[in-house]
Amino acid sequence: MSEKETRTLRISVGDMDCPDCGFKIEKRLRQLSGVKAAEVNFMTTFLTVHYQPSEIKPRSIEKEVENLGFSVKGPERIFQTQPVEFLSDLWTGGSKDRKKTYLSTALCALLVLLGFLSSLLSIPPLVGKMFYFSAILLGGYSFAAKSFYSFRHGILDMNVLMSLAVLGAVLLGDNLEAASIVVLFSFAQWLETYSIDRSRKTIRQMVDFAPEKASVRRGGLDQRVAVGQVRAGERVMVRPGEKIPFDGKIVKGFSSVNQASMTGESLPVDKKENDQVYAGTLNLQGSLEIEVTHLWKESRMARIIHMVEEASGRKAPSQRFVDVFAKYYTPAVIGIAFLAAVIPALWLQGDLNAWFYRALVLVVIACPCALVISTPVTIISGLSTAAREGILIKGGLFLEELGRIKTFVFDKTGTLTAGKAEVKGVYPLAGTPFSVIQTAASIEKDASHPVAEAIVAYANREKIGLTAVHDFQALPGLGGTGQIEGQPWFVGNHRYFEERGLCSKRIEETLFPLESQGYTSILVGNEREVLGIIALSDTLRSETGEALKRLREEGIETISMLTGDNRVNASAIASQIRLDEFHAEILPDEKANMIGQLRKKFNKVAMVGDGINDAPALAAATVGIAMGEKGTEVSMETADVVLMSDNLLKIPFAVRLGKETLKIIKQNIALSIGIKMVFLALAISGWSTLWMAVAADMGASLLVIANGMRITLLRPRS
Numbered sequence: 001m002s003e004k005e006t007r008t009l010r011i012s013v014g015d016m017d018c019p020d021c022g023f024k025i026e027k028r029l030r031q032l033s034g035v036k037a038a039e040v041n042f043m044t045t046f047l048t049v050h051y052q053p054s055e056i057k058p059r060s061i062e063k064e065v066e067n068l069g070f071s072v073k074g075p076e077r078i079f080q081t082q083p084v085e086f087l088s089d090l091w092t093g094g095s096k097d098r099k100k101t102y103l104s105t106a107l108c109a110l111l112v113l114l115g116f117l118s119s120l121l122s123i124p125p126l127v128g129k130m131f132y133f134s135a136i137l138l139g140g141y142s143f144a145a146k147s148f149y150s151f152r153h154g155i156l157d158m159n160v161l162m163s164l165a166v167l168g169a170v171l172l173g174d175n176l177e178a179a180s181i182v183v184l185f186s187f188a189q190w191l192e193t194y195s196i197d198r199s200r201k202t203i204r205q206m207v208d209f210a211p212e213k214a215s216v217r218r219g220g221l222d223q224r225v226a227v228g229q230v231r232a233g234e235r236v237m238v239r240p241g242e243k244i245p246f247d248g249k250i251v252k253g254f255s256s257v258n259q260a261s262m263t264g265e266s267l268p269v270d271k272k273e274n275d276q277v278y279a280g281t282l283n284l285q286g287s288l289e290i291e292v293t294h295l296w297k298e299s300r301m302a303r304i305i306h307m308v309e310e311a312s313g314r315k316a317p318s319q320r321f322v323d324v325f326a327k328y329y330t331p332a333v334i335g336i337a338f339l340a341a342v343i344p345a346l347w348l349q350g351d352l353n354a355w356f357y358r359a360l361v362l363v364v365i366a367c368p369c370a371l372v373i374s375t376p377v378t379i380i381s382g383l384s385t386a387a388r389e390g391i392l393i394k395g396g397l398f399l400e401e402l403g404r405i406k407t408f409v410f411d412k413t414g415t416l417t418a419g420k421a422e423v424k425g426v427y428p429l430a431g432t433p434f435s436v437i438q439t440a441a442s443i444e445k446d447a448s449h450p451v452a453e454a455i456v457a458y459a460n461r462e463k464i465g466l467t468a469v470h471d472f473q474a475l476p477g478l479g480g481t482g483q484i485e486g487q488p489w490f491v492g493n494h495r496y497f498e499e500r501g502l503c504s505k506r507i508e509e510t511l512f513p514l515e516s517q518g519y520t521s522i523l524v525g526n527e528r529e530v531l532g533i534i535a536l537s538d539t540l541r542s543e544t545g546e547a548l549k550r551l552r553e554e555g556i557e558t559i560s561m562l563t564g565d566n567r568v569n570a571s572a573i574a575s576q577i578r579l580d581e582f583h584a585e586i587l588p589d590e591k592a593n594m595i596g597q598l599r600k601k602f603n604k605v606a607m608v609g610d611g612i613n614d615a616p617a618l619a620a621a622t623v624g625i626a627m628g629e630k631g632t633e634v635s636m637e638t639a640d641v642v643l644m645s646d647n648l649l650k651i652p653f654a655v656r657l658g659k660e661t662l663k664i665i666k667q668n669i670a671l672s673i674g675i676k677m678v679f680l681a682l683a684i685s686g687w688s689t690l691w692m693a694v695a696a697d698m699g700a701s702l703l704v705i706a707n708g709m710r711i712t713l714l715r716p717r718s
Helices: 019-030 058-067 083-092 095-120 125-152 158-171 175-207 300-313 317-347 352-365 369-388 396-404 412-416 433-444 450-461 494-499 505-516 544-553 567-576 588-602 615-620 628-638 650-685 690-713
Strands: 007-014 035-041 046-051 071-073 213-218 221-226 235-238 247-252 255-258 269-271 288-294 391-393 407-411 422-428 470-475 479-484 487-492 520-526 530-537 558-562 581-583 606-609 623-627 641-643
Touching: 007 058, 019 035, 019 058, 019 369, 046 058, 058 071, 095 125, 095 175, 125 158, 125 175, 158 175, 158 352, 158 690, 175 690, 317 352, 317 369, 317 396, 317 650, 352 650, 352 690, 369 391, 369 396, 369 650, 369 690, 391 396, 391 650, 396 623, 396 650, 407 412, 407 588, 412 450, 412 558, 412 567, 412 606, 422 433, 422 450, 422 505, 433 450, 433 479, 433 487, 433 520, 433 530, 450 520, 450 530, 487 494, 494 505, 494 520, 505 520, 505 530, 505 567, 544 558, 544 650, 558 567, 558 588, 567 581, 588 615, 606 615, 615 623, 615 628, 623 628, 641 650, 650 690
Parallel strands: 407 558, 407 606, 558 581, 606 623, 623 641
Antiparallel strands: 007 046, 007 071, 035 046, 213 221, 213 235, 235 288, 247 288, 255 269, 391 641, 422 530, 470 479, 479 487, 487 520, 520 530
16 A cells, blocks of 8 residues: 555535534544545535545544534445445434434423523522523533534634523523523524435435345246345346336336336336336336346446435535635624624723623624525535436536526437438449448448448348448548458548549439438448448437427527538528527537537537537537437536436426526525624614524524525426
8 A cells, every 4th residue: 555545435424404514524624634635515414535544544534523523424335235225324314313402402492481481480580590501501512512622623613603602691691591592593403404304305315216125036936135135147027016126138028117217207118128227217017027237336326326416515606605705704703793892892981791792693693504505405406306307417517507508509410300310212323222232231230320220220121131341440420431352432421422532423413402302311432433322311309399499488599500411401400490500511529629619609508419429519518418318328427417318308497497596596695695784783783682693593594495495396397
């Protein structure tokens, strides 16, 4: 092991009820020797620490977190042998602690009530004080202990601020107010934590799609075993009404499968032998025998959950603004509180107790919890809502950008069109229809482009035998080439044959009428002549027109198309769906440059493609959106947004979700800062009390949480 080797520790932290808790943990851990970086994802409760094992041990890191008053669950076991058990524990954990907090808060409130009633009756004042101090000790012990650890490390969090307020009220002799602060703060913490847990459970709903056991066929018998005991290559039996436990291939059976857990589409999909099925989807009708190709931790659903969890930890621009604001806000208000306590008493002959009380109110107002919680709750609600509808957005940054973008660019084949080209005609020039198809299909049999697949499928349908091809080479955006019986042959578009100097007026007399009718024309030839032309067509997706219409309704001003197809064919498509611009005969490596030019023109640009040939363009766009159902690994990794169902109607919803998220974030920031400023003015003028300040802070936090979670109610248009 290298002396400077860096490792990663990932654990779950309990008892975090405000993002300020995460800041406190990060600040303390970054002070430790051997810790290179520490980051808390408040919404998922995960703490990720990069450390040098030669200088610090994982248990030492965990102890530091515990010393700050938090519980630790780890190391995290997500996507290992029992992911379901771990995630269920993660997202529901702490329910017993919540009940204890509720009971202690209720008992604390009862003691305060008894103390208040005793002051109204002819009972010695000492009895009332005993009730008040009992309430303070019972309800204040938890946050007082946390404040001790925070203050020791030079961290001013809400626990320190509330402890100072309670201590100050006791010193002023206002025991009722001190006890009331404890009750309100304890209740606020419990209520805020409950609300945050509700928000966190929007992610947990995805975990419920994973079954815990599977029926495995071993030795001719079906055995019911835990999913962690199944190996790749084994066969599992899935009966009607059961969830499919792994990604796999159907080897026997026919059924309808509900894939809503992954794609957001409620309509079932028919599945037959050799079809791919995915973990977490629901088998509706027939029994299926499935060969396991990927275990749960490697499954598509597991990757989706992992990406959503990672996305929730990526801070959006608005969240970074709030973090910076809060960083300076709290010290600034503490400074004002100090001046309010000192200056009037020393230089203005003011009432020391009155100004000290106002300073305590300012200390409570200095707590930034409502502000720092306003953005992450909204972001995680938006990301979870998108995931529920089969839209995987890889962070708050891209969710916000979707709400700002006014320009969309679409790839044509496989995006605006169905990507299922069909041969519509064969036009021989120096050969026969048979020889044209045989040569083209032989060369293209190893290619993966939809046009190549269509030509090979046509040859198979016509029972045309293929010949051996050597030295096959795919030419992205142009075609392909290979050796047949020692002679080089070419299959490609008009541009490719023009570049090779093989085009002629005679060929164009056949070619241009086909292109003017919207056909994609593929030429077949060798170094001497063109053997013939194959005309293909690709139909638009059924939802393309409606999707573009809805995008315009969402405020998208410019919609363009990039394609490697010829200009005439591209023009016909663009005219049919009323595009603002189109760019034809663009090679895959030129698409990224084109996106760069469009960004200079429109500033922010969203690119939609199939995620394979379009990967460079997706990366170059402000937001890259991939059709993920068939784009597999490339689309999942390259794009910023993945449509799990390849349904273009999801895009207008994603844009509306982004706009709504931006609007709610602005509302929450305005509410949080506005309420704080109002009470700042009231505190300085003497109109605000401690319990009012605590109640306002609690109310502001609950208000922004509720407002942020409102976005989960958003649904796509029918």
